[in-house]
Amino acid sequence: MKYLTGRDFAFPEYLPRYPREFDFEILHMRLDVNIDLEGGVVEGAVRYRARARRDGAAVVLDAVEMEVLGASHDYYYDGERIEIRPSWRRGEETEVYVAYRARPRAGMYFIKPRGQRKGLYVWTQGESEYNRYWVPLPDSPNVKFPWTVAVTVPKPYVAGSNGLLVEVRDLGDRQTYVWELRHPMSPYLLAIAVGDFEIHRERCGGVELEYYVPRYVGSEWRYSFYNTCRIMQFFSEYLGVPFPYERYAQVVVPEFIYGGMENTTFTILTDWTIHDKHAHCPYTGFPCPEQEDFTSDPLVAHEMAHMWFGDLVTAKDWGHIAINESFATFVEALWTEASRGRDEYLYEIYTNFKTYLGEYSRRYSRPIVTNLYKIPDEVFDRHSYEKGSAVLHTLRSLLGDDVFRRALRLFLERHRYRAVDIEDLRKVFEEVAGRDLEWFWRQFWYSAGHPVLKVSWSYSEGSLRLQVKQAQGDDSYPVYTFPLEVKVVYEDGRREVREVALGDKEVTLHLGAAKPRYICVDPAFKVMKALDLQYPLESAVAMVEDEDVYCRLQAIEVLKRNGSARAVEALGKALGDKFWGVAAEAARALGEVGTELAVAKLMEAYSKVFHPRVRRAIVEALGVSRRREVGEFLDRVLHDPGESYYVRAEAARALGRVKWDFAEHSLKKALEYPSHVDVIKRGALEGLAELGTEDALKIVLRHAEPDMPTPVRASAVQALAKFGPRREVVEALRRYMRDENFRVRYAAVTAALELLDPKLMPDLQERAEQDVDGRIRRVAREIVEKIRKFMERGAEYQKLREEVEKIREEYRRLADRVARLER
Numbered sequence: 001m002k003y004l005t006g007r008d009f010a011f012p013e014y015l016p017r018y019p020r021e022f023d024f025e026i027l028h029m030r031l032d033v034n035i036d037l038e039g040g041v042v043e044g045a046v047r048y049r050a051r052a053r054r055d056g057a058a059v060v061l062d063a064v065e066m067e068v069l070g071a072s073h074d075y076y077y078d079g080e081r082i083e084i085r086p087s088w089r090r091g092e093e094t095e096v097y098v099a100y101r102a103r104p105r106a107g108m109y110f111i112k113p114r115g116q117r118k119g120l121y122v123w124t125q126g127e128s129e130y131n132r133y134w135v136p137l138p139d140s141p142n143v144k145f146p147w148t149v150a151v152t153v154p155k156p157y158v159a160g161s162n163g164l165l166v167e168v169r170d171l172g173d174r175q176t177y178v179w180e181l182r183h184p185m186s187p188y189l190l191a192i193a194v195g196d197f198e199i200h201r202e203r204c205g206g207v208e209l210e211y212y213v214p215r216y217v218g219s220e221w222r223y224s225f226y227n228t229c230r231i232m233q234f235f236s237e238y239l240g241v242p243f244p245y246e247r248y249a250q251v252v253v254p255e256f257i258y259g260g261m262e263n264t265t266f267t268i269l270t271d272w273t274i275h276d277k278h279a280h281c282p283y284t285g286f287p288c289p290e291q292e293d294f295t296s297d298p299l300v301a302h303e304m305a306h307m308w309f310g311d312l313v314t315a316k317d318w319g320h321i322a323i324n325e326s327f328a329t330f331v332e333a334l335w336t337e338a339s340r341g342r343d344e345y346l347y348e349i350y351t352n353f354k355t356y357l358g359e360y361s362r363r364y365s366r367p368i369v370t371n372l373y374k375i376p377d378e379v380f381d382r383h384s385y386e387k388g389s390a391v392l393h394t395l396r397s398l399l400g401d402d403v404f405r406r407a408l409r410l411f412l413e414r415h416r417y418r419a420v421d422i423e424d425l426r427k428v429f430e431e432v433a434g435r436d437l438e439w440f441w442r443q444f445w446y447s448a449g450h451p452v453l454k455v456s457w458s459y460s461e462g463s464l465r466l467q468v469k470q471a472q473g474d475d476s477y478p479v480y481t482f483p484l485e486v487k488v489v490y491e492d493g494r495r496e497v498r499e500v501a502l503g504d505k506e507v508t509l510h511l512g513a514a515k516p517r518y519i520c521v522d523p524a525f526k527v528m529k530a531l532d533l534q535y536p537l538e539s540a541v542a543m544v545e546d547e548d549v550y551c552r553l554q555a556i557e558v559l560k561r562n563g564s565a566r567a568v569e570a571l572g573k574a575l576g577d578k579f580w581g582v583a584a585e586a587a588r589a590l591g592e593v594g595t596e597l598a599v600a601k602l603m604e605a606y607s608k609v610f611h612p613r614v615r616r617a618i619v620e621a622l623g624v625s626r627r628r629e630v631g632e633f634l635d636r637v638l639h640d641p642g643e644s645y646y647v648r649a650e651a652a653r654a655l656g657r658v659k660w661d662f663a664e665h666s667l668k669k670a671l672e673y674p675s676h677v678d679v680i681k682r683g684a685l686e687g688l689a690e691l692g693t694e695d696a697l698k699i700v701l702r703h704a705e706p707d708m709p710t711p712v713r714a715s716a717v718q719a720l721a722k723f724g725p726r727r728e729v730v731e732a733l734r735r736y737m738r739d740e741n742f743r744v745r746y747a748a749v750t751a752a753l754e755l756l757d758p759k760l761m762p763d764l765q766e767r768a769e770q771d772v773d774g775r776i777r778r779v780a781r782e783i784v785e786k787i788r789k790f791m792e793r794g795a796e797y798q799k800l801r802e803e804v805e806k807i808r809e810e811y812r813r814l815a816d817r818v819a820r821l822e823r
Contacts, residue, residue: 006366006448007475009373011781016371019317020140023057024050027093029147031135035194037120037154040103040110042134043069047097052088059084059096062129063136069099082136098136106772107133108192111255115709117216119196120157123253123268125261126188128318128376128774137187142316142419144184151192152176158197160212160251162190162266181264183245184417186314191263193251204229205242210249214271217252223280224273224296225250226287227339231301234338235308235331240409244312244416250300255710257742257773259299262306262328272677272711273299279676282612282644289340293612293644294676297339298332305331308412316419318376322368322445323420325380326388333389343549346525347581349393350553352386353528357450359383363782365448365475369422377774390528391444397526398440398482399433407432439481444528449476451527453484456534457519464488464511466519468500471532479505480529487523487551489542490514497523518543518555525550533558541570552582560589565597572601575609575618583609584617591621599625603633612644619647623654631660638670638680645675649683656690664691668699682715689719697723701732710743717747721754729755734763746776753783756790 026048033044050059063082068075073096076083084096102108107130111121124134132139148166151159154174163181193212200211200221209228213221228250236242245265256270273296280295281288309327329352337345359382366372368383368391396404411428426441452472458465466486470479481503488496488511500507518539521531523546533554535543540558543551556574559567571593574586587605590598602618602625609615619637622630637643638651652670655663670684685703688696700723704716717736720729733755736748749767752760764787767780 002474003447003449003477004367005372006364008364009366011374014372014374017317017319017373018371019142022060022138022143023053024059025053026050026138026143026145029137029145031147032150033135033192034152035122037110037122037157037194041101042104042108043101044135045097045099046136047095049093049095051093052090055089056087059086060138061098061136062132062139063098063100064132065102065105066136067101069101071099072097100136102134104133106130109255111253117214117254119215121195121214121253123193123256124191125257125268126190126263127261128188128380131187131190135190139187141186141188141314141318144186144314144417144419146182146184147190148178148180149190149192150176150178151194153194156196157194158199158212159192159194160197160249160266161192162264164247183264185264185311186419189262189264189311191261191266191268193253193268195253202229204232207232207243207245208247210247212249212251214252214254217271217274220274220276221252223275223277223286225300227297228300231297231304231335234335235305238334238405239308239412240405241308241412244307248304248307255741260303262303262310264307264311267303269299269303275676279645283610291611293646297335301335302328302332312417313412313415314419316421318379319371319373320369320421321379321384322388322422323425325384326368326392329385329389330392333393343579343581346549347579349390350525350550353390356382356387356390357530360449367446367448369445375774375778378778387450394444394526394528395429395440399429403433443477443480447477449473451480451529452476452532453521453529454532454534455521457516459515462513464514464516466509466511468502468507470502470505479503482527484527485522485524487520487548489517489520489546491517520546520548520551520554523548523551531557537562537564537566541566544570544574549579549582552577553585556582556585556589560592563593563595568593568595568598568601571598572605575601575605580611580614583611583614587614587617587621591624594625594627596627599627599630603630612647615644615647616650619650619654623650623657626658628658628660630658631655631663634658634660635662635666638666645679648673649675649679652680652683652687653690654687656687659691663687664693664696671699677711678709681712685712685716686719689722692723697726697728701728704732704736710741713741714743714747717744718751721751725755725757725759730757730759733760737763737767742773745771746779749776749780749783753786756787758787758791761787
């Protein structure tokens with residue numbers, strides 16, 4: 001029963017994990033900290049009002065790499081936990097405190113001035129278990145308590161935190177900000193940010209909205225947050241539970257290691273989310289809801305959704321992180337539906353599922369809900385986020401929106417300020433729906449993998465026959481049970497939707513005597529699954545014009561696999577689809593076909609489409625085609641100042657891939673172009689890496705150095721792998737695997753995945769064992785295992801890769817010849 005554990009996720013030494021148990025209850029925390037911004041030191045005292053759950057219980061607090069200056073009672077400290085031993089009996093209350101000093105390697109980050117950035121910044125990042133590096137606490141999500149935090153900083157710096165500001169004390173050249181969070185919250189949600197902020201405020205109903213913006217940002221912050229109040233109002237209405245707190249602050253900081261973090265009432269966000277009008281609306285005025293390129297809405301919506309799912313109710317341990325992350329990803333998509341329409345929502349769920357499939361095929365499979373892990377950060381992956389969102393979408397489709405919403409409301413109200421698990425969710429949904437849902441939970445939450453449906457149909461002698469086979473591997477649930485709709489479109493234009501009750505490995509349906517034009521499985525995209533469609537070419541050509549977006553997406557997959565001139569003509573027509581997502585998928589399909597005709601269709605369509613994301617997909621597809629004749633076209637796009645930043649960045653990458661004769665000169669020039677988070681420069685570096693010349697290597701190595709902005713450094717380090725295992729590359733990756741910057745270390749480790757060079761094994765092993773960040777430890781461990789397998793296969797494996805590439809190129813040349821003959 002491989003589906004119960006999955007494939008390649010749990011290493012042999014992994015054992016089941018369960019929520020931590022504590023012999024005490026925290027009633028309140030009082031934290032006083034003094035932050036030395038220049039020295040990178042935090043000194044403080046933390047006081048807990050606690051109640052004993054058994055006689056003589058020790059108060060055990062996680063406290064990593066601290067200097068303990070004193071405590072209220074006898075204590076023992078081993079460098080990771082401090083055990084305080086009051087004399088008390090079960091049910092008694094007492095106060096314990098610890099005075100300490102720390103120079104945190106994680107959890108709290110001290111950011112120095114660089115480039116246009118002026119002033120010092122300090123911010124914290126507690127999830128999953130990193131607050132223990134700067135404050136002693138019971139660092140587990142199943143513990144909840146209210147707190148008061150007093151932060152002393154030098155003037156003129158501002159110190160923000162969770163909850164409400166209750167006092168500011170003037171201490172001469174320093175000042176203390178006192179923040180009070182009156183609701184019980186899990187310790188990882190405790191947060192502080194200090195910096196030279198401008199604070200902008202507005203009201204959204206009864207909630208005060210705040211925007212902490214570094215002074216170096218200027219007025220561009222408004223493009224990121226202009227929908228904040230509308231998102232809050234929509235979530236409150238849809239979930240049936242008003243925003244649960246009095247205040248909501250969004251805090252922009254430099255060098256943040258995530259996109260954002262949902263600290264209760266005090267979300268911290270990367271300054272990469274700040275962008276100008278051209279990044280948002282490159283072809284029109286602002287706002288441009290039908291023509292957006294870069295938008296912060298998904299990030300704003302995702303982190304705000306956590307105020308309900310993750311903060312108001314919290315996963316009781318990391319194995320149930322779906323309560324937090326699956327829901328935030330799904331609720332984020334609900335905002336897409338409300339603001340942009342049903343097609344946009346379905347396409348977001350579709351792309352979420354495809355993102356999960358990438359992790360499933362390239363890395364591992366696991367149940368979304370699992371207790372078989374070692375590092376908490378391991379479960380913050382595409383399974384918990386994107387796959388989980390697709391499961392919730394399937395549940396919504398199964399039960400209907402009314403039942404789904406009523407269940408969400410009851411779940412949030414019943415478990416307000418509590419730590420819960422996925423079973424608590426099931427019980428509420430069963431209560432509201434009035435039906436058993438254990439079958440759904442076992443298939444989609446507790447089992448690895450996903451349904452794979454192999455679908456074919458045939459018509460002969462007045463009989464229409466549809467065959468659906470479940471073809472998932474042994475790391476998926478053996479036979480899924482769920483209802484599946486099938487739409488039949490007949491030659492005379494009639495449309496009929498039939499429901500199939502899947503529950504067997506293979507189902508054959510006889511649908512009638514009329515001749516179909518085409519058949520579309522699950523036209524409304526109600527169920528999460530992968531499809532292997534064995535459809536006739538002409539049916540796919542017809543289906544690419546269906547009214548349902550999911551049917552058109554299915555048609556594109558069939559046409560892409562066919563690759564004939566007839567299929568290319570249909571894909572070319574789909575480039576003009578009314579919905580940009582379908583047009584973008586058609587562009588990518590043409591790039592994979594890669595024939596001369598396919599490339600001609602892409603270049604022809606470019607000037608006729610005006611959605612920046614479709615243009616981005618067209619340019620990306622031209623790079624995938626690897627045809628040199630597109631070089632001049634890509635060069636014009638790259639150097640067009642009126643074009644989208646992101647389209648130009650794709651043009652830079654594509655120029656490198658197609659190996660255009662003048663690409664190096666063109667890409668060097670593009671290194672000077674300003675853009676949002678230097679996206680054009682980063683694209684140019686990746687394009688140069690594709691060229692692989694000695695000069696290109698020198699340029700990429702130069703841009704990886706510490707004086708460059710972090711986004712540029714990370715892209716350059718990642719791009720080094722394209723040059724192969726040269727001595728300079730291996731030495732640079734070894735160096736950057738130990739860089740202080742998390743993003744640079746992560747880029748160096750993932751670059752090693754592309755190289756698979758055994759010389760990097762000791763360095764990767766060191767990262768897997770010693771890196772302070774759990775994500776890097778996990779990825780490094782995976783790459784070590786892949787290199788070992790690579791070494792076992794040796795030269796035979798390398799030869800196979802070369803042969804596959806030769807076959808791919810030969811196929812493209814053959815397809816070109818066939819296409820010319822057909823025309």
